[in-house]
Amino acid sequence: MKDSERLIQANLAFIGGTGMEELLREGRKVKIGTPFGPSPNITIGKIGSLNVAFLPRHGEEHDVPPHRVNYRANIWSLNKLGVTRIIATNAVGAVNRDYKPGDFVVPSDIIDLTKMRSQTFYDEAPVTHIDVTQPYCPELISLLVRASRKHAKRVNRNAVLACMEGPRYETPAEIRMLRRVGADIVGMTAAPEAFLARELEMCYATICFVSNMAAGIQARLTTEEVIKVAGKIMPKLILILRDVVGMIPRERKCVCPRALQGAKI
Numbered sequence: 001m002k003d004s005e006r007l008i009q010a011n012l013a014f015i016g017g018t019g020m021e022e023l024l025r026e027g028r029k030v031k032i033g034t035p036f037g038p039s040p041n042i043t044i045g046k047i048g049s050l051n052v053a054f055l056p057r058h059g060e061e062h063d064v065p066p067h068r069v070n071y072r073a074n075i076w077s078l079n080k081l082g083v084t085r086i087i088a089t090n091a092v093g094a095v096n097r098d099y100k101p102g103d104f105v106v107p108s109d110i111i112d113l114t115k116m117r118s119q120t121f122y123d124e125a126p127v128t129h130i131d132v133t134q135p136y137c138p139e140l141i142s143l144l145v146r147a148s149r150k151h152a153k154r155v156n157r158n159a160v161l162a163c164m165e166g167p168r169y170e171t172p173a174e175i176r177m178l179r180r181v182g183a184d185i186v187g188m189t190a191a192p193e194a195f196l197a198r199e200l201e202m203c204y205a206t207i208c209f210v211s212n213m214a215a216g217i218q219a220r221l222t223t224e225e226v227i228k229v230a231g232k233i234m235p236k237l238i239l240i241l242r243d244v245v246g247m248i249p250r251e252r253k254c255v256c257p258r259a260l261q262g263a264k265i
Contacts, residue, residue, distance in 0.1 A: 008044050009082040010053035012248060014241060015074065015193070016089040018062045018227075019234040023047075023241055024054045032077035036118075037070055039077035047245045053081055057088075057189060066166040066188035072118055075196040084252065086197050087140060087244065088190075088206040089237065091226055092161065093214035095175055096184040101229050103154040104240075105185055105208040106144045107161040110135050111178070112191040114165045119192045121199050126264040130198050131255075139254045140205035140244075147243040148207065151236045159184040161208065163191040172216025186214055203256040207240065209233045 008030060014023060027045025031038050043054045055074055058064045078086060092105065099105065122128040141157070148155040162178045164170055166188035170178075178186055185208055197204035211226040212218060 010051045012085045013053040013078045013083040034073045034076040036072040079200045085203040090187045090208040091211040092185040092187040092208045094210045103210040104148045104152045105156045107159040109160045111162040128264045136205045137203035143247045144207045147240045162186045169221045175214040201259045
């Protein structure tokens with residue numbers, strides 16, 4: 001790490017896409033070297049008294065598609081900055097017909113149906129099998145639900161998020177399959193992000209917003225629709241995330257800091 005990077009530490013990080021830049025209007029940008037390649041520019045600043053980092057998942061110009069995001073470099077770089085908690089955001093399609101565009105969703109479980117992504121930091125010895133009985137941090141889930149209910153009419157919790165490879169949208173048959181196996185929402189960037197954070201014993205949770213009904217439920221899917229809904233929802237999302245910062249407890253009492261206990265052979 002460069003000397004300039006050593007001077008900057010963050011306690012909490014946000015990972016998101018276009019529009020999230022408003023979360024940190026002022027801050028210092030750093031690029032972190034990792035064994036997996038460089039991170040995107042990470043903005044570090046303060047929200048209240050807490051040092052916070054923002055990492056643009058798709059790059060500052062949103063020019064990296066979901067299946068080409070360097071998830072390992074992203075999570076490693078945040079860990080290198082001292083981050084112990086990560087809150088992500090995801091635009092998702094509704095598989096559950098009770099969910100509607102504009103809803104917020106805080107998932108508690110995930111189905112990983114990606115195909116080509118580097119899934120782990122442990123490609124070599126020691127062989128390591130982390131427990132993901134609770135794939136998302138229960139403490140962060142609770143905070144996100146509390147903050148969301150202050151600003152949104154509809155907040156769905158205990159949801160199952162299915163992550164697909166992308167960059168195409170899903171077929172109607174795939175959505176019917178996902179509904180049968182218990183998925184409520186579908187996106188393209190939740191995995192392996194959550195699992196990589198767990199491997200580094202970092203707390204991780206995500207707040208999703210429904211941008212559209214999934215394929216076969218509505219007639220056609222367009223990126224323009226996703227961007228339009230995101231633009232409308234973003235001011236509320238920023239308020240929610242800023243509120244969460246003020247709720248973060250000093251100590252972590254969840255399972256995440258002990259993820260590697262008993263995991264290595």
